[in-house]
Amino acid sequence: MKNEKKREYKTGRGDIDKIIADLAKACHPDDNVDLIEEMLTTIAKLGIESNDRGDLKLINMALKELRYASKIFTSYRNERKVVIFGSARSRKDSDEYKMAEKFSKLIVENGFKVITGGGPGIMEAGNKGAGREDSFSLNIKLPFEQKHNPYIAGDKKAISFKYFFNRKLFFLKESDATVLFPGGFGTLDEGFENLTLVQTGKSKPRPIILIEPPGSQYWNHWIDFVTKILVERGFISHNDMGLFIHVNTVEKAIDEILQFYRVYHSIRFVGDKTVLRLNKPLSSKDINKLNKKYCRILRSGKIEASGSLPAEQESKEFLDLPRLVMDFDRHNFGEFHEMLRFLNTLGR
Known part of the structure; x- marks a missing residue:
């Protein structure tokens, strides 16, 4: 709680601390001025303590990304959102692409907005199905160019990140459900991070849906690995298998999400x-x-x-x-x- 007594967080330089206190009040003269003052103090401490330009560039860019993404999402905080993950390589004529497009269209009709990674494949299908008005894109700047797909490019809700850790933070922080289509290392990374954060209580409870077309064995093989290696060897508990649901139809995925928030x-x-x-x-x-x-x-x-x-x-x-x-x-x-x-x- 904000009014709990805590250790003072200062630079140790009285002249600088006074400037920070005045600046914080000028920037944000309300109940959150204490947090603004602490952030300014952190920045001042970096200037006093660090001579490593590489560290300062990283922290500077990370803070800029956090500020901008927070600004964009502020207007949508009370609207439910689903984040969709899946392969950037899925073709437009693939069953997975068509399924992702259909899912996004139907989940929007049920009052949710859709967040994707903004690229091609499943991400593109998600933005296409949801439509520009109900879409967000959290793209990543890569050594090889990955542009926002045409269904969200140019929209104010199309955000680009340099750092994966910021991007992944907003995927979870701003969403209420996770839907995972078949994909590569990135999809599995995002899936395991979702599961880890929910398993440890570092993320709010949410439905985590593994979805694939009928006849696909992608998630079946993954579940087999998790069961035989992680559960049976004691690396996770059997109850952790209840953190996700495996489905083969869009309708079942929609039902699971809506049911999770029924009561x-x-x-x-x-x-x-x-x-x-x-x-x-x-x-x-x-x-x-x-x-x-x-x-x-x-x-x-x-x-x-x-x-x-x-x-x-x-x-x-x-x-x-x-x-x-x-x-x-x-x-x-x-x-x-x-x-x-x-x-x-x-x-x-």
């Missing part, structure tokens, strides 16, 4: 408490079912209905939504996702 709305951590914001209240009978089935993932106490907590008032986010509050162990995220899927079957 569940969003998550917030307040101190030791895990707060689930809901689209509709659950009866005491339904909450008892949750407690009976998932008490094992709680450190203490039980799952209880609640309104917004006092600590949530500052952010003013979704204060009117009903909530469930629990002392989740923040370890068993595979089972936590299973609980969310069960929760979404309740309240009918």
Whole structure:
């Protein structure tokens, strides 16, 4: 929380600290001035402590990318979005391309926007199906030129990144669901990062959909590897297999995403408490079912209905939504996702 007492973050130079404090107030004279002041302090510390121009160039570009992408997405924060990954090499006449185009068209019709990597192949199909108005492109600048595809090029929502880490941050930070079509190293990298961040609680819960045309064995082979090597050798738990869903039709993928947000709305951590914001209240009978089935993932106490907590008032986010509050162990995220899927079957 912002009002918690914390160690002062200063440069150690009184003259510089005063300039920073004045500049922060001039730039952002509201409740976030403390964060602006800390960022300016970090920049000043870099100038005082570092003589490595390469380091400074990297940090400078990374910060510029973060600022610009945040500016673009700010206007769309309350709109659900799906990020689509897949091969840049998929041909326009391939089943995967046609499937990605159809998926994007239908998910937009269901109130979502679409984020892609902005290139050719599956990325192009995603932007084409969604349409320019409901598309975002997060392109990467490569040694060999990769332009934004024609269905998003020139739009203000077509963003280019120098650094993969910034690009990948915004893929997850700004989306509510992940859909993975067959692809190469990049697709698998993005898929594993999604799974890792959700598995460790570093990303908000989300549906992760592995999709391929009927008859394709791409994800079947991947699941076989994950099961036989990662699960059976103990590198991940069996419950982690519940972090993703494998489907062969666009309709099933759409259903999985819509079902994930039928009752569940969003998550917030307040101190030791895990707060689930809901689209509709659950009866005491339904909450008892949750407690009976998932008490094992709680450190203490039980799952209880609640309104917004006092600590949530500052952010003013979704204060009117009903909530469930629990002392989740923040370890068993595979089972936590299973609980969310069960929760979404309740309240009918």
